[in-house]
Amino acid sequence: MGRHKMISGKCRLCGEKTMLSFEHVPPKTTFNSNTKYASVAFEDYFKNENPFKNPPKGKIKQGGIGFNSFCKKCNSFLGSEYVPAYKRWVTGGFEILLDREFYLHKYTIKQIEPLKIMKQIISMFLAINGDFYLDAYPELSEFVSNKETRTLPDKFKVFAYLTRAENIRYVNHMVKADFKGGQPINCSEIAFPPYGYVLTIDSEDKIKYLNNITSFKNYDGALDLNFSMFQLSTYMSIPLDYRTKTEVESQIEDSINFIKKNNM
Numbered sequence: 001m002g003r004h005k006m007i008s009g010k011c012r013l014c015g016e017k018t019m020l021s022f023e024h025v026p027p028k029t030t031f032n033s034n035t036k037y038a039s040v041a042f043e044d045y046f047k048n049e050n051p052f053k054n055p056p057k058g059k060i061k062q063g064g065i066g067f068n069s070f071c072k073k074c075n076s077f078l079g080s081e082y083v084p085a086y087k088r089w090v091t092g093g094f095e096i097l098l099d100r101e102f103y104l105h106k107y108t109i110k111q112i113e114p115l116k117i118m119k120q121i122i123s124m125f126l127a128i129n130g131d132f133y134l135d136a137y138p139e140l141s142e143f144v145s146n147k148e149t150r151t152l153p154d155k156f157k158v159f160a161y162l163t164r165a166e167n168i169r170y171v172n173h174m175v176k177a178d179f180k181g182g183q184p185i186n187c188s189e190i191a192f193p194p195y196g197y198v199l200t201i202d203s204e205d206k207i208k209y210l211n212n213i214t215s216f217k218n219y220d221g222a223l224d225l226n227f228s229m230f231q232l233s234t235y236m237s238i239p240l241d242y243r244t245k246t247e248v249e250s251q252i253e254d255s256i257n258f259i260k261k262n263n264m
């Protein structure tokens with residue numbers, strides 16, 4: 001401890017204006033105590049013709065990834081109430097993660113606590129998004145701060161996938177246009193091995209390849225859960241983009257050729 005500064009602000013869980021401690025996202029004990037990662041701005045990917053040939057030079061950072069989001073009291077509340085259950089879920093995911101892209105895993109995790117896991121996941125979305133979430137979506141902080149409640153309005157849906165997180169992904173709330181003519185998706189996304197999560201608001205029940213795990217909110221207590229879950233790749237810092245490395249590279253090549261051919 002002590003490595004991370006406290007800063008003043010509004011706690012995104014209780015709403016108090018106070019000193020905010022550093023909240024690891026995901027929790028420090030779930031393999032996020034000494035993460036080495038390149039922090040690359042979203043736009044830098046697009047300034048670049050081919051991010052694989054000329055990777056954008058992000059600042060290499062070390063230490064856990066996190067945000068000054070919660071007051072000390074809320075931080076330790078999460079740590080004692082939800083993190084142990086979350087850790088078990090993460091350990092199960094790591095055990096089945098493979099060294100391959102786009103694989104459908106079928107597996108069972110024994111004695112997991114879905115409600116607590118869901119509360120921890122929602123707290124991570126509160127942590128990465130600004131305190132505007134408190135005003136816009138107070139139901140989210142209420143769901144997390146009251147450990148008994150199963151009430152999370154139906155407009156909120158949470159999706160999960162397995163991932164090695166080739167690039168870790170922390171995408172703040174945005175509206176992702178669907179270029180294929182479907183509805184735009186109102187979402188925020190976090191990907192850090194072994195899971196990726198998408199929180200959507202007022203969107204459809206299904207997203208291709210992703211598991212809708214919203215019903216975790218209904219299961220208090222421990223149970224054995226069977227899953228069929230895709231392992232997806234996250235090369236680009238774009239929400240809902242799970243193209244494999246080969247797909248991304250060939251599409252980049254295509255667009256470069258198109259630009260050259262048309263003298264753009």
Ligand SMILES: [Zn+2]
Nearest residue numbers: 011014071074
């Ligand atoms: Zn607080």
